[in-house]
Amino acid sequence: MTEPEDGVKPAPDVEALEQEGEIAADYLEGLLDIADIDGDIDMDVEGDRAVVSIVDIKGGDLAGPSGEVLEALQELTRLAVHRQTGERSRLMLDVGRFRERRRVELTKIGSAAANDVKRSGEPKALQPMTPFERKIVHDAVAAAGLRSESEGEEPRRFVVVLPA
Known part of the structure; x- marks a missing residue:
C-alpha cells in the first residue's frame, strides 16, 4: 500500500484487523490442541496491526531461547491468515510475554x-x-x-x- 501524496496514512481498517486476529486465534488454538499445550489467547489491535498473544501457557516453550520458535510460529500464523483473507498480514504474535x-x-x-x-x-x-x-x-x-x-x-x- 502506498501513502497518498499528502503524506497522511489512511486509518487502519479495525474490522479487518480484528478478523485477522480471530483467524490467527483459531489457527493457534488448533496448533495448541495438536501439541497438547494449554494456553489462553488474547487478541487486540495496536496501531495498524492485529496482535495475538498466547498467555498463561502451560506445557511447552513456544518462544524458544532467542525467540526463533516465536518468529517461525508468527510466520506460520501470518500464512494461515493470508490463506483465508488473500491479504498479506502484519500480525504480531507474542507467547508468554516474550516480546x-x-x-x-x-x-x-x-x-x-x-x-x-x-x-x-x-x-x-x-x-x-x-x-x-x-x-x-x-x-x-x-x-x-x-x-x-x-x-x-x-x-x-x-x-x-x-x-x-
Missing part, C-alpha cells in the same frame, strides 16, 4: 549504545537482530537524540548507532 520482556531489554540496549556513542563519538554496531528487535533499538536510539541505521542482509542484519 514484552524483550522490548524492555532492547530499549536498554539501544539507550546504552546511544550513551556509548555520545561518549566516544564513534559509531557502534550491535549484534544481528530481527526486524522487530531492530525497530525497538532504533526507537530507543532516537529517544536518546541520536540516529541509527540497519546494515547487512537478513538474517544477519544489524543496527549501527551513529554519532550526532
